[in-house]
Amino acid sequence: MSSAPETVSPRIVVIGAGIVGCSLADELTARGLHDVTVLEQGPLPAPGGSTSHAPGLVFQTSPSKTLTAFARYTVEKFSALEADGLPCFHPVGGLELATTPERWADLHRKAGWAGSWGVRGELVSAARCKELWPLVDESMILGGFHTPDDGLARAVLASRAQMHRAQERGARFLERHTVTGIDQQGGRVTGVVTDRGTFPATHVVSAAGFWGPVIGRMAGVDVPLLPLAHQYARTGPLPQLAGANDPRTEASKPILRFQDRDLYFREHTDRLGIGSYAHRPLPVDPFAVLPYDEARARSLDMPSSLPFTEEDWAPSWRDCQELMPALRDATVDEGFNGVFSFTPDGMPVLGESRALRGFWLAEAVWVTHSAGVAKAVAEWIVDGHATVDLHECDVHRFEGAQRSPAYVRERGAQQFVEVYDVVHPLQPMEHPRPLRVSPFHARQQELGASFLEGGGWERAHWYEANAPLVEGAESRDPWAARHWSPVVAAEARHTRERVALYDMTPLRRLEVTGPGALAFLQRMTTNNVAKKPGAVTYTLLLDEKGGIRSDLTVARLAADRFQVGANSPADQVWLERHAPDDVQIRDLTSGTCCIGVWGPLARDLVQPLTRDDFSHEGFGYFRAKETYLGHVPVTAMRLSYVGELGWELYTTADLGLRLWDTLWAAGQECGVIAAGRSAFNSLRLEKGYRAWGTDMTEEHNPYEAGLGFAVRLDHGDFLGRAALEHLPPPRRVLTPLLLDDPSAVVLGKEPVYAAGDAGAPSGYVTSAAYGYTLGRCVAYAWLPPLPAGSAVHIEYFGEKVPATVAEEPLFDPKMVRIRR
Known part of the structure; x- marks a missing residue:
């Protein structure tokens, strides 16, 4: 979602000189952009944001391939930086302890992620954990996960090293400049207003950390993050650490995670630093955080370092003493509640705003991922795309219902609670639910639907009403059996043998209309959509390098009207960014609904409900018709993502329940059932149908993803075509x-x-x-x-x-x- 190519050299203003802002200035200037100004409200090089108090832990392994790539680059880059003769990264390694069987199993899963994403790591015995960390009580430990290339980032030193390098290339860093406004004209950013003057800009990047919502409000842009305070304490000198560490490097033992009690540890020469996520969430209003000088005047070390709450610390201190008996005679000499950012899904918020062109976000980024994020955002600004997939971090990934202040606050706080939890990949959030429901929700509840959640939608994964159809007993290991039922097998078999109804309402639907609609979709997608009305085409959205941004189904319903099945809100933004004035794009999702009717008896179910010909000859595969089923007007598309005969049936939300009831009544003679997303996923994989964002992303091109059939190089020029010709x-x-x-x-x-x-x-x-x-x-x-x-x-x-x-x-x- 980059801006159009610049006709003049871009003038970039970065707001915030923490680790992200300094890293970004370094990455931008390394790419030849020298007109870069970094504005900071506090003093440099430690301006008082989250960077200034960060303990610097870098654990690279994550369930997210993207976050792992960010962390790997951060380690690589900081390992090559020095300041004051000290390395900016100290590779002491990382050690995660398991004191419960569930955590020990989870560390095995984490070792798998490390292998998948290219991080060195090994599962080790309790005895080896004791060797690596002699202070721990070996009798508590079942085992550990050791990652030798993890370690400690010196965030302030790394900021300074990158700041100096960027300055040598022409960047300016201006301290004690408080941003008071964002200038804009014609929907595009034009400059940044401060208490010491205005700075013209073609691009503005908010890297303001937990002040991001403050800057966003000035620009008229929502920034979905919640600042929270997190406890960090330092013990007094420990005899067991006396002489163990060089004061210049501070640590020699791996950074330690005791996740079963929401704790982590690092050495500070002869003391221990201890961080805790075990306490209640402590939200912070970013609009009420004190300026640097006022914070200092009130005896705070910095604006992001709030007073230590002793009552929250006491249970964690007991847990520390249990793990490390040597701490039973120790004291906590100092502590603070440090402020940093959480989002509703725990991922960063990156990208150019839809509301204000040229205004970029690089927010909710921890030191762990800072250099990797900066590199990706710099690539995005300069080249129009990053070298790693960013869809999990895209600012536009959140639905409208997920951007309310109440939602951001509730989900951000829960992300804090779950930082060290063992979270199943299908585990749904508990609150706020239900948020979005299809018109069929009441009927699904009557059938005993087991709902999981995605994009705010309640999604039925199976129905207890189908339990009598279960044949035999299928056993699964405890992990795979979570959020699953043997009913799934019955629903999948029934779809293959008879017919089932699937709620496909959460699928995103866009309407593309206007005199230029056909030419626009031809230019934006890989397949030939210039077919007669009634045709449906599977096609791809690519970026400039040929990476798969999304996959679409495009139904031509009239000469200048198309219904597009897309994946995320970012697809709409991407299309809008490229649309000419004679093309309109509208999101239909919330006002419509969809039922998939699939199975060998699907025609037997729907044909009696309509006067139109639903035979194979009269209604071919990948065709669409606007018709009626009973009293309900529908757009019917003969598509099947389960590999069986059938249709996707769309109507308006107000008629959705009537459509469900009509199909349900008509289907009784055919033995119709409702089936859920778990059966759907099983059936689509048997057919090899890809899921964008999971099976393929911008990191992959169509040919290696097995989607070359959706590319027609002979239909004219399209975005990404030139890159495909030279693969x-x-x-x-x-x-x-x-x-x-x-x-x-x-x-x-x-x-x-x-x-x-x-x-x-x-x-x-x-x-x-x-x-x-x-x-x-x-x-x-x-x-x-x-x-x-x-x-x-x-x-x-x-x-x-x-x-x-x-x-x-x-x-x-x-x-x-x-x-x-």
Whole structure:
């Protein structure tokens, strides 16, 4: 979502000279942009934001591949920086302890992520944990996860080193400049107003940390983050650490996580620093944070360092003393409540604002990810795209219902609570729910729907009403059995054998209209959408380098009217950024709904409800009709993402319940059931249908993702076409795997090892689900090109699970069932 290419050299103003702002100035100037001004309200080099008090822990491993990439780059960059003769990164390593079976299992899962994303790490015994950290009580520990390349970032030193380097390239850093306004004209930023003058700008980047909402309000831009205070304390000198550490480097032992009690530890020469997430959330109003000088006048070290709340600390101190008996005779000499930022989903907020062109956010970024974020944002500004996928961090990822102050506050506080929790990938949030419901919600409740949540939507994953259809008993390991039911198998089989209704309302629907609509969609997407009205086309949105921004279904309903099935709010923003004046784009999602009617008896269900011909000859595959089913006007599209005959049926939200009831009544003779998202996911993987954001992202091109069929190089120029014409042969491809053991399952993000791997994995799993038609778990993975039949193994909680590369599509390769 970059701005149009600059006709003159861009003038960039960065707000905030913490670790993100300094890193960004360094990255921008390294790319040849020298007109960069960094404005800071406090004194340099330690202006009093989160950077100034950060303990500097860098644990690289995350369930997010993107966050791990950010952290790896931060380690790489800071390891090469020095200030005052000291390295800006100290690779003491990291050690995470397990004191419960659940945590020990989770560390096995974390070791899998490390393998998938290329981070060195190993699971170690309790005895080895004791060797690495002699102060711990070995009897409490089941084992640990040791990552030797993690360590301590000296945030203030790294800021200074990058600031000096950026200054040598022409950047200006101005301290004690308080931003008071953002100038704009014609929907575009033009400058930054401070108490010491105005600074013209073509791009403004808010890297203000927990002051982000304050800057955002000046620009008329929502910044969905919540500042929270987090306790950090230092002990007095400990005899056990006397002489153990060089005062200049401060630490020699790995940074330590005791996540079962929400604690972490690092050395400060002969003292311990201890951070706690165990206390109640302590929200901070960013508009009420004191300026630097006023904070100092009130005996605060800095604006982001609030008074220590002893009552919150007491339980954590007891937990520290239990883990480290040596602390029972120790005291806490000092402590503070440090302020930093959380978002509703715990990820950073990055990108150019939809509301104000040229106004960028680089917010809710921790030191761990700072240099990686700065590099990505600099690439985004300069090149129009980053080299890593950023969809999880995109400022536009949140739905409107997820941007209210109440939602941001409630979900941000919960992210603090869950920082060190063992969180299942399907675990839904508990509050605020329900937030968004389809018109069918009451009927789904009557059928005993088990709801999970996504994008604020209640999504039925299975229905207890289908329990009588369960055949036999399927056993799963405890982790895979969470947020799952054997009913899923019954719903998948019933869809293959009869017919089922699926609530597809959360799918994003856009309407693209206007005289230029056809030419615009031709220019923006990879396939040929210049077909007669009634045609539906599967196509892709690419960025300039040929990476997959999204996949779309485009239905041409009239000469100048299209319905586009998209993935996220960012898709609409991307299209709007490129749309000419004669094209209008409107989000239809909230005012409409959709039911998928799929299965071999789907035609038997819908044909009696309409006078239109729903035969294969009268209503072919990938066709659309506007018609009526009973009393309900619908847009019917003959699409199937489960590999069976059927239609997606769209109507307005006010008629949704009537549509459900009409189909339900008509389907009784066919044995219709309602089926959930878990069955849907199983069926779509059997057909090899990709899920954007999981199976492929901007880091992948269509050919390596197995989507070359959606690219028509002969339909004219389109965004990303030039890049596709010069691609080398793929070194990795999205590969279907079948697990050899019929009882085995994996869930996604696990490392995959091919024959001949010398320790490092060949790739990683994207999507996985049990294929009930095939009798095997299906997993898709990014791997080097391997012939069908090749043996691999997937590491699942430390176990090697054999699998075999398969030919795709795994189910109904001739498409007989869909085209009947």
